[in-house]
Amino acid sequence: ENGINTPSRQITLEQEIPPESKKRKREPSLILSSIPATKIVIATTALLDDQWNDVLTFFRQFSQVQLSTNLNVNNSTTHLLVDDSENHLHCTITKKIVQAAVRHHIFIISSRWLNECMRLNKFIDEHPYEIISDSHTTLRSSQHDSNATNKYLFSQNSQYSYAFAIECRQCQGSINRSELIELIQLTGAQLFQNEQAVDVLIVLCDTSDKNLNKIKEKYMNAPASNIKYVTSDFLLKSIIKFEIQDIDKYSL
Template sequence: MIEIDDDEDEPVFRIRYIKGEMIENTGGYWEQYNPNKKSWYKLCEECMEKVRKPSESLCKFHFKQEEKSRKKMILKLRNSKKKLKRLNNKIKTKNNKQKLSLQTTIDSKLEQIVNGEHEKSNESLGIVISVSSSLNKKQISQVKEFIMNFHNKSQSIQLTCEYQPDYIDDTTTHIITNDSGSFTTILTKQIIQACVRHIFIGSIKWIISSLEQSFIVDQFPYEILRDKQSFKNSRGIKQCRFDQLPVFPSSCIISVECHKGIKQLKITRDELIEIVELSGATLLNDYIGYETLIILCNSKKEMINRRKQYNVNLVINEKNIYYSKPEFLFDSIVRHEIQAIEKYLW
């Protein structure tokens, strides 16, 4: 038999205050006395029933209700995110199917960027510069002067590689090259590397104009449009920056011979392989089947040697193999359009 006589004077309810918060009921909670256990237990702040756990403020019933509403809210948020994602994908698909004209794309891009003073729009972004091998020593010095004059705490400007100004990697944001007239430039390794990375390619005139005016002028009027050999209406180089999609589909299989690289452009074989992969094409290996294969060769001799190799291995789909000059790859990249391969065949 449990004696509870000693508890007759104990109050049935009391408010327990959290230490340091003894103002009215702020920070406090109700407790009820249990005469059987001679102890106090915490009450739900909604209904004055015993709480689910001493560390919590709700009973089992109200805890379940709160959990239900919380899960509903999470589900609602997830559904909203999914709807937004689907809507975004629809817009992207629509834009891909109905491509805007290049001029419209340029105008909309410029509207986003040029909304204030020219120098303010440039100062908002960090600039990492590489130079094309078409620049002379004086022009490279001007690029370095540009960096020295305008680099500060609010505007980070630097070379991709201090000791090799023409080095390009994924951190590079700007390539500076010569303007051969009408915003064209000669084809160099750096131009090709910049195009497959969708990097801004600007004329040295942007650097010179900024130095003359003592502030960074708007870069877009100095953007290079195309390589020197392209058609006059082409804007392939500029389009490479706008269109983030690779020029080749992954179904395009390319094999690289060119064991000595491309001498005239100073491209090593490893660099050529990297360009192929960045262009979106798939590099041939022993595990890939193909319907059509493009083999890049530097010379007829390389082509003949490769053909002999296929004859030894009893290749049966020789008709679907194209032995092409590397220019097919380069021209397709800088013009941002796959070229007709027939004129590049050995």
């Protein structure tokens, strides 16, 4: 009866509300990458064709970014791009992921990070895109603190000294001997030398090694307080998680 509820009156009341009194939806603040654009060096592993096309587009848009030499993971690499299209933030462990995991400064991230960077035309924070795990193992998080006390898995400041001997013919089918030596050295452990006294000697062997007894004879008199014969999975799982695994679970 008083006309307040008529459509025309409702419009008038709406128009009378000052704009500043309306609730505004606040945009979340955008967190950017802490790595300068000129320092970003990208490697990739097991990307799909369309994801690789995104990589090429990314490099055209951000020409200051570098591609890692031969797409390999090395000490200058800052980002390893991974396919997580089947299960977000999860992936299959590859050789490059192990090589990146042992280098704490490298982000192991979903290739979706590229797309968001291109959409915003900015290098955004990598942490929300870090790969969490494969189906069995939780991956370590990146660590960019150069002063970190736990920089090495087998810390050189540890109460125990560790050394590895390599007797396995293959490691996950794709990691060769020289690459395995590099991984060992990057963990802070040593490659065993015959006259070298250590607390723990870890001998990497094949899963079903028919020559295991001969290998044990070879190291019978090694100057080590404790000798463990294990599969190479012990080293790889320890690297991926950045946590020394229960060695007895991998013993032969």
